[in-house]
Amino acid sequence: GxxxxxxxxxxxxxxxxxxxxxxxxxxxxYPSLFWYVQYPGxxxxxxxxxxxxxxxxxxxxxxxTYRKETTSFHLEKGSVQVSDSAVYFCALSDQGSSASKxxxxxxxxxxxxx
Amino acid sequence: NAGVTQTPxxxxxxxxxxxxxxxxxxxxxEYMSWYRxxxxxxxxxxxxxxxxxxxxxxxxPNGYNVSRSTTEDFPLRLLSAAPSQTSVYFCxxxxxxxxxxxxxxxxxxxxxxx
Numbered sequence: 001g002x003x004x005x006x007x008x009x010x011x012x013x014x015x016x017x018x019x020x021x022x023x024x025x026x027x028x029x030y031p032s033l034f035w036y037v038q039y040p041g042x043x044x045x046x047x048x049x050x051x052x053x054x055x056x057x058x059x060x061x062x063x064x065t066y067r068k069e070t071t072s073f074h075l076e077k078g079s080v081q082v083s084d085s086a087v088y089f090c091a092l093s094d095q096g097s098s099a100s101k102x103x104x105x106x107x108x109x110x111x112x113x114x
Numbered sequence: 115n116a117g118v119t120q121t122p123x124x125x126x127x128x129x130x131x132x133x134x135x136x137x138x139x140x141x142x143x144e145y146m147s148w149y150r151x152x153x154x155x156x157x158x159x160x161x162x163x164x165x166x167x168x169x170x171x172x173x174x175p176n177g178y179n180v181s182r183s184t185t186e187d188f189p190l191r192l193l194s195a196a197p198s199q200t201s202v203y204f205c206x207x208x209x210x211x212x213x214x215x216x217x218x219x220x221x222x223x224x225x226x227x228x
Contacts, residue, residue, distance in 0.1 A: 036217075043118070043204055043219030044157075089156065102217065106156040 002027040004090050006105035013080055014113050021075040021108050023064075023090035031092040033057075033066055033073040038087040038107070047075075047088070082112045116140045120205050120220035127195045127227045135190040135223050137205030143218070145208040146188040147172070148180065150201040151222075157204065163188055195227045 007022040025031065032051045036044040048057030053068035062077045073090060090105040121136045139146065147162035159172030163182040177199060179191040188207075192199060202224050206217040 041221070043206075043221050044217070045219065046216045049216070104156040106154055 002031065002092060002094070002101075002103050004092055004103055004105035006088075006090050006108050009087075009107070009109040010111055011108060012111045012113065015082055016079045017112075019075070019077040019080045019084075019110070021088055021090075021110070023073045023075065023105060025071050025073065025090075025092050027071075027092055027094070029094055031094050033064070034091040034093070034102075035062070035064055035073070035075050036089040036091060036104070038089065040086070044089060080110075080112050082114055085110060085112045118205055118207055118218050118220040120203075120223050123221065123223055125223065125225050127192075127225065129196060129227060131195050132191070132193050133195065133225075134192075135203055135205075135225075137188045137190070137220060138186050139188075139205075139207045139218070140186065141207065141209075141218065142185060143207035144185070144210055146182065147206050147208075147217070148178070148188070148190045149204045149206060150174065151204060152201050160190065160203075192225075195225075197227045199225065200227045201225060 003026045005024050034049045035047040037047045038044045048059040050057040050066040053066050056065045064073050064075045087107045087109045089107045093102045118139045144165050148160040149157040151157050158174045160174055160178050161180040163169045166182050166185050169180050169182055182188050202222050204222050205220040208217050
């Protein structure tokens, strides 16, 4: 079945450091890929997405590229801020499938030191 | 902008008690769902609905009931609470039952069963 694997957290970085959070997936067909973010005390919200191979999703300085050859969708940011401290979830969805088929990874907690 | 509203935010129950977690959305979304979030396990789908009068089971439905009498509301009922149901519960909705991947989440309800 479909699945998503994320790097274990927590990840702790200093402000302005470069961020990478690894995500790999297993899926049949051609899934859409997503990163969701959960700020403290809040629900998840969509950060970015990519719907086909080689697409790059971007938002708020974060980027992720859909790599079909390595089945990966790593999240990157060039210079993190304290306000980026949150839990990040990688997710996938079979294109055209029910919203009930969205599969989430286990989440990676990110903490940024001033 | 209300979005997805969950109540209560916090609840403590004793084993065997019953309760209902409320979820309401004002975006006229067809699709609504309930997830539970447990440490290291990401989000797991409990029940979902693709429209008023239609519900179905997700990955972990045992111990929970749902109904969908209106488009706006999707309550989650625990008939006889157990300590294993201690978790954070999220309601989420989407524009259509066929997923674009963008789920809109409530702020969560933290439930403790003693």
